[in-house]
Amino acid sequence: MLVDFHCHTTVSDGVYTPSEVVRLAAAAKISSLAITDHDAVSGCREAAAAIKREKLPLSLLQGVEFSIEAGEDEVHMLGLAIDDQEPRLVERLHAFSADRENRVYKILAKLEKLGYSLTPEEVFAAAGDGAQAVGRPHVAAALVKRGYFNYVYEVFDKLLYNNGPAYVSHLKPSLKEAIDLTHAAKGLAVIAHPYGISDQSVLEEAARLGIDAIEAYYPQHTPEQVKHYKAFARRHGLKVSGGSDFHGIKNKYPHKLGVYAISAELLNLW
Template sequence: MNSLVDLHLHSTASDGVFPPAEVVRKAAARKLRYMALTDHDSVDGIAEALAEGEKHPCLTVIPGVEISTDIAAGDVHILGYFINWQDATLKRQLAGMRDSREERGLAMVEKLAELGMPLEWSRIKEIAGDAVIGRPHIAQAMVEKGYISYIGEAFEKYISRDGPAYAERIKLDPAGAVALIKAAGGLAVMAHPLTLPNAEEMIKELAAAGLTGIEVYYASYREYEIERLKRWAEKYGLVATGGTDYHGLDPATETMIGGQHVPLSAVEGLLARLPGAKT
């Protein structure tokens, strides 16, 4: 049975496979009541998603973003919900981060060439289309060249954080991302917290900085991990949210839209934290 809520979805506005409108149509077809478009460092797909959402009265499309941040222990991703996606400061900051993504892409292509796997940058740009060039686009070009058999293999062997062709890019620190989201009228939620070795310490730190919630119901989390995250959410006064982190990359292995149970209380909790909400 599909969930009625999915608060972590990607489109071609960042590194997803399907255009924003198609993501909304897929969510509507799976009978979701609430979805959030949360592209990486981009709000470019929100207008299209909201317009498509108006055609599906049973579905509420929440404008969102997923901001990539960095600490010594690894990546920390901060989701922003109910943001003013037209906020000038937010768009300016995200534009700078997207420019850094393209520079990172070029650096990875150079490293792949040094490893004996040359790629044409023009082809990668064709694959990306209007989206910001991301690692899945590079991976798809690698598949076309026959260097790998499937997109996931690129991450497993070459372009993951510890891979030989990985390159860094400009990122905010986690507290800075929380502040940016709040300044744009949104609510900040820490995505997939268990990717960090010191997850609870980071949650505690960000809760003090204005974090609203943590992603508890996540596609790859086991029941005992979800229970641990629920305890942390309660301990630090945070909303327990969740989603699939759907990109449309590989239907054989990826959790489909709405495929991770997320209770309606996730949306209700966020709505209660919006500025001006009635208690």
């Protein structure tokens, strides 16, 4: 049985709509999939409707990916199997995504000073209809479309990296708030792609604050890292999760859903 507990749709920075993503998952023989858009849960509802309508052999976990304020680092945390109607969660996610939209205008002002002119409309067009988490990838895509750069990653390397020349931070919950919001919505709080955290002591703090699981299986993790994070989970009494972080972006592995799916027996979330 194959599972994938981390994936994105057009509701945030993914290329495929929620309906397309569940179709791709079913075609790839994935039996359980979590949709985890940045700061938004609305894709889960569309995905669930598509599964029902098309009788896809797939179970869906409703999820969300939080960006967490943690010093110099941006830590990501997934809320998995959440109740997407939980009022406090819904209200806070709304505040986070509204602030992301504000931030686009601030990034554009910085870019203008750096000699790159772009309209908000170009960025929102890059994000597409229904996008609730407009962010740096969309700004980068708009700059590429304008011909300033050839690739999105070049824009990140030159301008949009954390604390880079055109970087603007946005409203983020603390680790504690994200864990609390997830638990209030009856979900599991999971530290996402832990290899990307430069200060690994954040993981100890997460364990102290009541995190439930760690994403040990992740496309960019080496076999040693998988082993390391599984041992970390064991030491702290945490569960082990895994996901592909599929976005459907051409130059970002995995570009195809299913090429990094995980055997359910490797995980122990439930």
